[in-house]
Amino acid sequence: MNKKMITVIALLLAVVITGYSVSGTYAKYATQLSATSDQARVARWDFKIGDTEEPTGTTVNLNLFKSSYECTTSTGQNCVQALTSSKGTEKGTPDSTAKIIAPGTSGKAEIHLSVDAETAFTLAFSMGSGNGNKVTLDSTEVDSALNGLSNKSDVIEALQNKLILDGEKNYSPVRFKVSAGSSSGSSEKIENFEYSKFAEQLNALITQLSNNQAFKESYFIVKGESVVTSGSKPVFKPVSKKEFAVPITVEWSWAYEYTGSEYSNKNIDADTIKKAVNLLDTALAQKAEKTIDFNVVVDAEQYSETAA
Numbered sequence: 001m002n003k004k005m006i007t008v009i010a011l012l013l014a015v016v017i018t019g020y021s022v023s024g025t026y027a028k029y030a031t032q033l034s035a036t037s038d039q040a041r042v043a044r045w046d047f048k049i050g051d052t053e054e055p056t057g058t059t060v061n062l063n064l065f066k067s068s069y070e071c072t073t074s075t076g077q078n079c080v081q082a083l084t085s086s087k088g089t090e091k092g093t094p095d096s097t098a099k100i101i102a103p104g105t106s107g108k109a110e111i112h113l114s115v116d117a118e119t120a121f122t123l124a125f126s127m128g129s130g131n132g133n134k135v136t137l138d139s140t141e142v143d144s145a146l147n148g149l150s151n152k153s154d155v156i157e158a159l160q161n162k163l164i165l166d167g168e169k170n171y172s173p174v175r176f177k178v179s180a181g182s183s184s185g186s187s188e189k190i191e192n193f194e195y196s197k198f199a200e201q202l203n204a205l206i207t208q209l210s211n212n213q214a215f216k217e218s219y220f221i222v223k224g225e226s227v228v229t230s231g232s233k234p235v236f237k238p239v240s241k242k243e244f245a246v247p248i249t250v251e252w253s254w255a256y257e258y259t260g261s262e263y264s265n266k267n268i269d270a271d272t273i274k275k276a277v278n279l280l281d282t283a284l285a286q287k288a289e290k291t292i293d294f295n296v297v298v299d300a301e302q303y304s305e306t307a308a
Contacts, residue, residue: 158263
């Protein structure tokens, strides 16, 4: 191999070696990016009655009934007053621990729901354990209380016609009313119903609110012109404590005496009906068990329909 050939081969080897080393320096495009990140917390879900700081689920005393009721014609004097039992020569004294009701008394309390919920929800009312209304006479007790009336059967018919007795001829003189309003003056109400209908009427009141334009726009989820429902329950929007201001007022009353008109069908005058009602009230006062226990349960449930 001559000297010129050796020189050419050496040059070719030098080119190959140089090209290989340079190819590592001039690489293709390459980029490294930081991975994107995100964080979430659990949605708030806090329901209370009133502005109490007690945990969700705590029972709150509504103070619907009282131990004394002032006379309407004499300020500062009580016409109805709970007293301790007298023993021997000891006189009964005012008992602030006992709550009582009687003809002519009434009262009211507010169920103020404090809601801080970041999900849609429904509300349902029911009567809790320990409830019961013994301030009532069944048909047998009614019949016995009116024994002194010569036209008893006609009077009972009149009392049913005047809704003083129900369809089963039972007497429940304590009547209830529920209402809900807002600072704008818009309100809904349901009145003159019996204790046994209380939860049913509270749920009906929520439905009425959902059909009230002022409440509908502020508090409920609407599709088209209709409020979205879960079963029969209207669905509330997510809402904070500062936005939710729909206090529900509960009122009750026990009429002092019948003040209506006569019952013309059987020629029974108003005085006869009044006398009959007085007999029924007296029978209640003499009844062994005559308490009314009031316990309302509010169930809040997250509305389950969600979209991605």
